[in-house]
Amino acid sequence: MTPHQERTGPGAVPAQAAFLPAPEGTKKAVTDFLKTLMDQGGLDALLVPVEVPDTPFHAWVMVKKSEVLDKAHPLPPVMSVQGGRALSSLTKHGTPWLHIAAVMRPCEARAAVELAKLKQVRLDNVVLITIDCPGALPLAEYVADPEKGQERYKTVADTWHENEFLRPACARCHRFSLTGLEDGPSEGPAPDDAPASVDIHIGLLGEDQNGILLLPVTPSGAEILKKTGLEADRPTAGWESRVRDLLKKKKEKRQAAHEEFRKDITGLDRFLTVFDPCINCHNCMNVCPVCYCQQCYFDTQTQFCTSSVYMDRARKRGALRFPPDPLLFHLGRMSHMVLSCVSCGACEDACPVSIPVGKVFSWVADETQPAFGYSAGTDRGDPLPLQNFLKEEFCEIETPSACGQAQSTEVKENA
Amino acid sequence: MPKALKMDVEASQGVKNFLKHLLESGKVKGVFALKKMNDSGAVSYSLITSVEELASAEPLMPLMPENAGQALSRLTVKEALKEPVAAVLRPCELRAFTELVKRVQGSEDNLLLISPICAGVFPLSSATDGSWEKQMASYAESSREGKIHPGVRKMCQACTSFIPGRADITVAFAGRKDTGSSCHLILDTPRGEEFAQGAPGTPETVEKEPAELAPLREARAARRSEVFKEIDVQGQKGLIKTFAPCLGCHGCMHVCPICHCVLCVFDSKMYELQPWSIESEPESKGGIRVPSGTLFFHLGRMAHMAVSCVNCGMCSDVCPVNIPVSEVFSMVGDQLQKVFEYVPGRDVEESVPSGTYKEDEFAGIGEQ
Amino acid sequence: MSDAYNPRIVGFLCNWCAYTGADLAGVSRARVSSSLHAIRVMCSGRIDPLYVIMAYLKGADGVMGMGCHPGDCHYLKGNYNARRRFVMLESIFKTLGLDGKRIGLWWVSASEGKRFAQVTNEFTELMKTKGPNPFREEMFI
Known part of the structure; x- marks a missing residue:
């Protein structure tokens, strides 16, 4: 029993959105929109993945000239650098004079919102734009054979989560659209103060497949859309119901996957076995958007012992693996960041020994975040659970239990 | 015998x-x-x-x-x-x-x-x-x-x-x-x-x-010479192409036995994008890659450790995007080791090239 | 390339020799190329290879290191270390097919104002013939 109220969620789906015809495919329509945005939206720069010449790869680029956008790809086939990290490296030290729009996958935008709470991203001058995400391919498969990957990605982009090519994190992702929709009320108008994490959302799942929908989620998003001369005159109900249908299906899939996984992993022995192959490269941590620390505790020599201590530890069990304590690293990292985990799967993609890091972390995130009534990246105004507390909460874990004695605690404190 | x-x-x-x-x-x-x-x-x-x-x-x-x-x-x-x-x-x-x-x-x-x-x-x-x-x-x-x-x-x-x-x-x-x-x-x-x-x-x-x-x-x-030929890393184009998919995870550095620094300069604040370069650089280029400094990281790390590279191949192995890191570093390392007549790991008493010098070596340098 | 093309050169000048030499060049009113953007370092041995690489990748058309003649180092051996570092950098540039002529090390003593002007001007001329550093336009560094 926690005093946190059940989330009302953003539910801030605008009733109407602008429609942009896409005679040459959605990718072209989106980049055209971005160009208009740059030319007329009063923006200085755009952050978007751009194709590296002569390669099948995309890198985040802060674009200053709109012709660069010809090579932009808002939904590249793989998630290389997590967009939250890219935005952090751009805005961390402050760029108040630059009005930037960042175009990201929903999980990347959620990471950006978390990073903003951690003071690693400054969102005050950033327009966050998300886009309905069909998912991405596993990084390792793509780099091994980019041609095949590009072929597969066409299927991925067309079939909307009904394919077997998605990377595991995307296959069980239910937050692929406007963030917050998954927690919000299923119907009825959104409350006026409904929080939102993004400014504009690009809907690819609209009823009219000959174009894209541009949803002005926040007032500032609406203002920018207005500047570009696009009229929000299309109802979004059709798009919303299609998204909600898919969302429901994926949510069930996610829960089923977690249930399945729970059997494989709970218990120390099984947990150990999952992390046994860890080689201590810390790739998972370094690509994690939420793990922002300049120097992680686990990269220091704090845990290094003298050789005598290592010998003693080895003697106790007959052998001591090197590097020791992989679980300490993973559980330690988990305790530091899992409440902000956005389930983007970057960690899994980067693991050279194929440990299902993302699976473990996103499962634990799903278990822990609701306990605080928190959902990472959903609401810019919602403080981080560990930076916040209520006096009358979690009394059940206290001994003796203070449930129902909130008042007396207060008296004590006053006295 | x-x-x-x-x-x-x-x-x-x-x-x-x-x-x-x-x-x-x-x-x-x-x-x-x-x-x-x-x-x-x-x-x-x-x-x-x-x-x-x-x-x-x-x-x-x-x-x-x-x-x-x-x-x-x-x-x-x-x-x-x-x-x-x-x-x-x-x-x-x-x-x-x-x-x-x-x-x-x-x-x-x-x-x-x-x-x-x-x-x-x-x-x-x-x-x-x-x-x-x-x-x-x-x-x-x-x-x-x-x-x-x-x-x-x-x-x-x-x-x-x-x-x-x-x-x-x-x-x-x-x-x-x-x-x-x-x-x-x-x-x-x-x-x-x-x-x-x-x-x-x-x-x-x-x-x-x-x-x-x-x-x-x-x-x-x-x-070995085949492997060095296979990697296309020549010049600006080759370098950009080779390191294009780099995630900046620094995994290559973390598993590198030679890279022993507790806090690498490339994990430090010095490496981060500063507001003034965001202001000036993209103007002429049309944009900049973020996080920036991909090539700087690899070339910089190379300058610091390639002369001691032991060709173990760990870096290529952990790279999540299959960049031939080890191949590039070994190729450069081979040349550096030739220049300094140095063999990594040959003798524990032998000093690392960057930590020592001879007064009468490389006499032409600086005199031109 | 227009006649107006003026290369941008970053110079790392040792405080005790080259920087003072540059001063002397100024005092003796020698004509020194305006391309050089001088950065004072306390010793040529302080020029971390990273500085050179960073200047080069950020689009400097040329990078000059300048220090005391061998044997004259204020800190006894810094310039010998610098020499090794530039040898190393040149080897790396050569192996990777980068233009190693865009970087270099020169010995310039405090009394060699004339030499300072001369090497700077010569290097500027060389960079003029080479044209801009292609990395200046590179988005994906």
Whole structure:
């Protein structure tokens, strides 16, 4: 029993959105929109993945000239650098004079919102734009054979989560659209103060497949859309119901996957076995958007012992693996960041020994975040659970239990 | 010809028997070697102190979950070993450890260094999907024949320093026809001889690099120049192309045994994008890559460590986007080592090129 | 390339020799190329290879290191270390097919104002013939 109220969620789906015809495919329509945005939206720069010449790869680029956008790809086939990290490296030290729009996958935008709470991203001058995400391919498969990957990605982009090519994190992702929709009320108008994490959302799942929908989620998003001369005159109900249908299906899939996984992993022995192959490269941590620390505790020599201590530890069990304590690293990292985990799967993609890091972390995130009534990246105004507390909460874990004695605690404190 | 000890068992079993003898007789108090973990079957380096645990040790298993040089550094950097420990590591790992000892990141005191004539290791990816085990038979065979096994790491296929230079005991392995039935331990140093006294086996003398190994060395050298040709890293275009998919995870740096700095400059604030460059740089270019400095990281790291690169191949192996990091660094390292007449890991007393100088060298520089 | 093209050169000047030499060049009114953007370092041995690489990748057309003549180092051996570092950088540039002529090390003592002007002007001329550093336009560094 926690005093946190059940989330009302953003539910801030605008009733109407602008429609942009896409005679040459959605990718072209989106980049055209971005160009208009740059030319007329009063923006200085755009952050978007751009194709590296002569390669099948995309890198985040802060674009200053709109012709660069010809090579932009808002939904590249793989998630290389997590967009939250890219935005952090751009805005961390402050760029108040630059009005930037960042175009990201929903999980990347959620990471950006978390990073903003951690003071690693400054969102005050950033327009966050998300886009309905069909998912991405596993990084390792793509780099091994980019041609095949590009072929597969066409299927991925067309079939909307009904394919077997998605990377595991995307296959069980239910937050692929406007963030917050998954927690919000299923119907009825959104409350006026409904929080939102993004400014504009690009809907690819609209009823009219000959174009894209541009949803002005926040007032500032609406203002920018207005500047570009696009009229929000299309109802979004059709798009919303299609998204909600898919969302429901994926949510069930996610829960089923977690249930399945729970059997494989709970218990120390099984947990150990999952992390046994860890080689201590810390790739998972370094690509994690939420793990922002300049120097992680686990990269220091704090845990290094003298050789005598290592010998003693080895003697106790007959052998001591090197590097020791992989679980300490993973559980330690988990305790530091899992409440902000956005389930983007970057960690899994980067693991050279194929440990299902993302699976473990996103499962634990799903278990822990609701306990605080928190959902990472959903609401810019919602403080981080560990930076916040209520006096009358979690009394059940206290001994003796203070449930129902909130008042007396207060008296004590006053006295 | 150096003295040796011959045992009539398969090579890796022989090494295990020898380690068991050392541990049982109390000549060493611990063994540092690859070991299968009991629950999962995953392999890691382990410090083994009991004979029972030694049973699941796999000293010659062709995998490298971590460069052992790095692991030994962790074991000995805060305090030199107080009790004798026998360590089994591959030649490149031994070179890495030597480089680390030079940099005061470890100590060789009380370590008995045992290293095989190496036939290469399988990439981590094949350890993960288990495909290496299926290749073990062909690996053993090509090792006996002195041939390159196509399944091993690219850098292993292209490695010409497969004979350990400064081990106390060398295990004759690659290129020896009888490793299936006998194990030869070459006692390179007096220390090696001392520890081998009383060990099971018959004394003999063997050649450390017999004529049979010459074809292997040639094949590896040829493969090496092939590998360097395969990577297209020439000039600005080649560099941008090669490092295009880089995630900036710095995994290559973290697993690199030579990169020992606790806080690398590329993990520090200095490396981060500063507002003033966001203002000026993109104007002329039309945009900048973020996080920026991908090439700077790789070239900078190269400038700091390539001269000591031991070609272990860990960096390529952990790269999540298959950048041929090790190939590029080895190619540059080869040239640098030629310029400075330096061989990483050759001699623990030899100073690192960047830490020393001669007054009369490179006389033309600066005078033009 | 227009006649107006003026290369941008970053120079790392040792405080005790080259920087003072540059001063002398100024005092003796020698004509020194305006391309050089001088950065004072306390010793040529302080020029971390990273500085050179960073200047080069960020689009400097040329990078000059300047220090005391061998044997004259204020800190006894810094310039010998610098020499090794530039040898190393040149080797890396050569192996990777980058233009190693865009970087270099010169010995310029405090009394060599004339030499300072001369090497700077010569290097500027060389960079003029080479044209802009292509990395200046590179988005994906």
